[in-house]
């Protein structure tokens with residue numbers, strides 16, 4: 001029997017770890033906005049799934065549109081006081097308020113005591129400090145890949161990645177037209193004009209030689225011909 005080869009450590013998942021926080025009714029916690037709200041038009045089929053048609057601008061047919069109504073659902077990433085990265089689900093009435101909030105805004109997350117009470121995330125100045133110094137928390141969090149893991153819709157993920165690829169392709173630098181500074185442009189124009197003037201003068205000279213008349217000079221106001229400053 002051959003011996004076991006030492007293995008390289010498996011690469012860490014590319015998807016940052018988040019967990020869904022259900023926020024039991026009548027409870028609250030404090031934290032910070034971790035990144036922008038992601039709102040989708042989706043279907044509640046026991047769990048929330050994005051509507052294929054809405055997500056893809058009707059490029060893909062949605063298997064749920066006929067049987068289920070479309071509801072807006074928001075996913076708000078938050079760092080809680082304990083340092084956990086959580087995502088809370090919010091309803092339509094929170095959309096504008098959360099969209100106006102900057103990353104790292106201190107907030108209070110709560111849910112009322114009623115059975116149907118929705119999770120509320122409101123700005124709450126419980127601290128003046130930032131979440132923490134972890135480098136991956138300095139920038140606004142992007143929960144896109146986590147959402148695709150949550151939804152488990154590989155065909156929708158493939159569509160999304162194709163859009164990314166097309167966008168990246170379109171953003172590639174193209175060969176730029178040759179740009180010149182204003183001075184260079186003037187110089188070019190000047191050179192062209194000079195050439196034309198020279199041609200015109202040469203023609204004139206021929207005429208003068210034939211007619212033997214001196215060139216007409218602009219009259220000077222002080223009797224002297226003005227000299228061009230050098």
Ligand SMILES: [Zn+2]
Pocket residue numbers: 043050051052053054062063064065
């Ligand atoms: Zn649908």
